[in-house]
Amino acid sequence: SQQGEEDPQALSIQEGENATMNCSYKTSINNLQWYRQNSGRGLVHLILIRSNEREKHSGRLRVTLDTSKKSSSLLITASRAADTASYFCATDGRNAGNMLTFGGGTRLMVKP
Amino acid sequence: NAGVMQNPRHLVRRRGQEARLRCSPMKGHSHVYWYRQLPEEGLKFMVYLQKENIIDESGMPKERFSAEFPKEGPSILRIQQVVRGDSAAYFCASSPGSGGRGEKLFFGSGTQLSVL
Secondary structure (H helix, E strand, O other), X not given: OOOEEEEOOEEEEEOOXXXXXXXXXXXXXXXXXXXXXOOOOOEEEEEEEEOOOOEEEEOOEEEEEEOOOOEEEEEEXXXXXXXXXXXXXXXXXOOOOOOOEEOOOXXXXXXX | OOOOEEEXXXXXXXXOOOEEEEEEOOOOOOEEEEEEEOOOOOEEEXXXXXXXXXXXXXXXXXXXXXXXXXXXXXXXXXXXXXXXXHOXXXXXXXXXXXXXXXXXXXXXXXXXXXXX
């Protein structure tokens, strides 16, 4: 079973609206990362939040982490059509060595 | 400053043939990871290598699959006697290896393997 599970699996919004994606995980982590994947391309790192952090911002991105609930959320504010992509959370897991475990992703569509 | 380079971009093989996927990590990166992705799904970890060493191959099937990261040259993911179920996108990622556990990964554009 996957360490990270995103919710919802798919999200469709209008340009200018905010998009919120959630991620739940099972085991203790050192950090949690969010990646973006455009169709047919590799993943691009967006943001990393450490287990001792609760919130982090990067431009229009806001990530929260609740280690007591083993969950994270990614908020994209004032969305644009170019934000259309799949978004994945990834966790390292305290006993997982250096590799990251990815969730199934949220497919975001932003309509112009 | 080239990123992670994977080739070929697309690879078509018939059942029973061999597939060799190549990955050149970013300059200065000594850690390489291979992931596999099926359509509409997330990435599944396969193997983690450092130069000349396999560190973690827990996600790789025991048979037909092998990986290497030689001292010189790219990392190679090799799939022998391919079957239709091997059809997927295979992504390589690299990291400097200096950031500790769970550091940021840099991904290539992937190799789409199609088995006829």
